[in-house]
Amino acid sequence: xxxxxxxxxxxxxxxxxxLALIPLARLLWLGMHDDLGANxxxxxxxxxxxxxxxxxLVTLSFTPLRLLTGTAWPVQLRRMAGLFMFFYACLHITTYxxxxxxxxxxxxxxxxxxxxxxxxxxxxxVLSVPLALTSSNAMIKRLRQRWxxxxxxxxxxxxxxxxxxxxxxxxxxxxxxxYALVLAAxxxxxxxxxLRKRKGQxx
Amino acid sequence: MLIGKKSDIxxxxxxxxxVYQDRRQFIKAAGFGLLATAAAGYGLLPQHAWAxxxxxxxxxxxxxxxxxxDEKLTPYDDVTTYNNYYEFGTSKxxxxxxxxxxxxxxxxxAIEGEVKxxxxxxxxxxxxxxxxxxxxxxxxxxxxxxxxxxxxxxxLAQLIKWAEPTANAKFVEFVTLEDSLRMPGxxxxxxxxPYTEGLRMDEAMNPLTILAVGLYGxxxxxxxxxxxxxxxxxxxxxxxxxxxxxIRFRETMPQTTWVKAGPREYGxxxxxxxxxxxxxxTQASERRIGGSVFSPRIKTQMFNGYAEQVAHLYSGMDxxxxx
Numbered sequence: 114x115x116x117x118x119x120x121x122x123x124x125x126x127x128x129x130x131x132l133a134l135i136p137l138a139r140l141l142w143l144g145m146h147d148d149l150g151a152n153x154x155x156x157x158x159x160x161x162x163x164x165x166x167x168x169x170l171v172t173l174s175f176t177p178l179r180l181l182t183g184t185a186w187p188v189q190l191r192r193m194a195g196l197f198m199f200f201y202a203c204l205h206i207t208t209y210x211x212x213x214x215x216x217x218x219x220x221x222x223x224x225x226x227x228x229x230x231x232x233x234x235x236x237x238x239v240l241s242v243p244l245a246l247t248s249s250n251a252m253i254k255r256l257r258q259r260w261x262x263x264x265x266x267x268x269x270x271x272x273x274x275x276x277x278x279x280x281x282x283x284x285x286x287x288x289x290x291x292y293a294l295v296l297a298a299x300x301x302x303x304x305x306x307x308l309r310k311r312k313g314q315x316x
Numbered sequence: 317m318l319i320g321k322k323s324d325i326x327x328x329x330x331x332x333x334x335v336y337q338d339r340r341q342f343i344k345a346a347g348f349g350l351l352a353t354a355a356a357g358y359g360l361l362p363q364h365a366w367a368x369x370x371x372x373x374x375x376x377x378x379x380x381x382x383x384x385x386d387e388k389l390t391p392y393d394d395v396t397t398y399n400n401y402y403e404f405g406t407s408k409x410x411x412x413x414x415x416x417x418x419x420x421x422x423x424x425x426a427i428e429g430e431v432k433x434x435x436x437x438x439x440x441x442x443x444x445x446x447x448x449x450x451x452x453x454x455x456x457x458x459x460x461x462x463x464x465x466x467x468x469x470x471x472l473a474q475l476i477k478w479a480e481p482t483a484n485a486k487f488v489e490f491v492t493l494e495d496s497l498r499m500p501g502x503x504x505x506x507x508x509x510p511y512t513e514g515l516r517m518d519e520a521m522n523p524l525t526i527l528a529v530g531l532y533g534x535x536x537x538x539x540x541x542x543x544x545x546x547x548x549x550x551x552x553x554x555x556x557x558x559x560x561x562x563i564r565f566r567e568t569m570p571q572t573t574w575v576k577a578g579p580r581e582y583g584x585x586x587x588x589x590x591x592x593x594x595x596x597x598t599q600a601s602e603r604r605i606g607g608s609v610f611s612p613r614i615k616t617q618m619f620n621g622y623a624e625q626v627a628h629l630y631s632g633m634d635x636x637x638x639x
Contacts, residue, residue: 150398150408152408154609157609212610220598220600228593284406284506284577285506287406
């Protein structure tokens with residue numbers, strides 16, 4: 114299959130952009146119709162958190178896709194997916210700080226320090242900030258090799274994000290397990306290929 | 317003569333008994349379900365309205381009481397659509413969605429263990445033990461949310477007096493229905509079924525403790541633990557065993573379901589206590605269900621605000637250890 118030309122790529126990007134806004138549109142729609150269920154804040158927290166995690170896994174799937182199929186052009190969509198991850202993570206943490214805790218900073222501080230699931234979630238968010246800030250072409254040029262090293266942080270972000278979900282679940286870990294398995298597969302594919310490459314170089 | 321001969325095979329041998337007994341209900345519910353799903357999908361019917369119309373039955377002849385008369389009630393729709401009842405699934409909406417075909421009649425409760433006469437009592441007879449009362453109680457879930465629910469029930473103390481426990485009875489154990497046929501969630505090994513709870517004898521005898529059979533003036537909905545459940549308002553909600561089939565008097569402390577599932581996180585007493593956090597989250601505050609997205613959390617009260625009535629039960633006990 115031929116890679117898309119510039120115009121086609123633009124369309125694909127616009128499509129992905131609209132697609133990625135659906136979860137937000139859904140929340141706004143449900144909110145306006147008073148249809149967020151008995152615990153609306155929990156609903157918004159869960160939903161924005163889930164979509165941040167989904168976008169993160171999408172972001173991490175472009176490289177395995179290239180390694181497995183040889184199709185390289187979709188990687189041009191990666192930045193947008195990554196920024197949407199950050200967007201939903203921002204909504205997630207805003208919901209937590211504003212709607213859930215009403216800017217009660219001492220209480221929020223205690224919550225982060227005392228409760229491991231909050232802590233890993235918070236760390237994941239903090240680590241994703243420099244990634245979002247350095248996502249422009251100019252920054253890529255300016256940082257060069259260091260940019261690549263910096264953006265390896267995304268693996269830590271992903272592991273912490275999955276842990277954040279896993280540790281908050283009371284008993285039924287089916288859902289976080291699903292995300293953990295997808296993440297493990299995405300990382301394993303990278304590992305297998307990089308080991309193979311190293312072996313090839315040694316011969 | 318051949319013509320009048322009855323078949324040797326009764327329907328109950330071919331079909332599981334409960335399905336056979338519930339077949340009309342099943343056909344009706346399935347039919348309604350399809351129609352209603354279609355209608356709801358097109359916005360013609362508010363979702364779940366049909367099920368509510370099927371099941372909601374008024375209770376007559378219960379006494380109003382002063383308990384919680386000044387509290388603002390959590391709306392009926394929230395009380396009946398946001399539930400933890402893992403036998404019907406682990407998400408909050410599962411119990412309401414997956415309990416529609418559950419038929420809590422006929423029902424009987426076995427009274428066992430350290431009692432003068434172990435026996436089994438029909439629900440109808442059990443309800444004659446004491447007059448029904450309405451009790452408006454706060455309900456604080458261990459997960460950090462709460463509701464105010466107008467229960468209808470009878471004081472557990474009355475049933476205990478009627479059951480005549482022996483001097484050896486130090487604890488009461490509540491065993492609930494385990495029926496994976498009628499409870500889809502119970503097919504999953506999420507918890508050690510049957511769900512079992514327990515109280516110390518003095519906790520069980522406390523006037524606040526009730527066996528509930530209704531809420532909002534109506535027969536208890538399936539998702540809230542029909543036909544009979546425990547309500548202990550100063551303890552976390554999981555102590556409130558639903559669909560009780562056995563009440564067993566014991567000399568030793570019973571092993572309860574959540575303690576078995578996570579002994580570090582859940583204790584036998586499970587008293588609401590803002591000063592002792594769950595190992596993973598705070599218990600200092602709670603979200604009152606029924607507010608808007610802009611309603612702030614409220615502070616959790618010691619013993620869920622019932623300290624005056626129950627604090628004496630725990631005097632001298634280290635509540636940090638006996639959580």
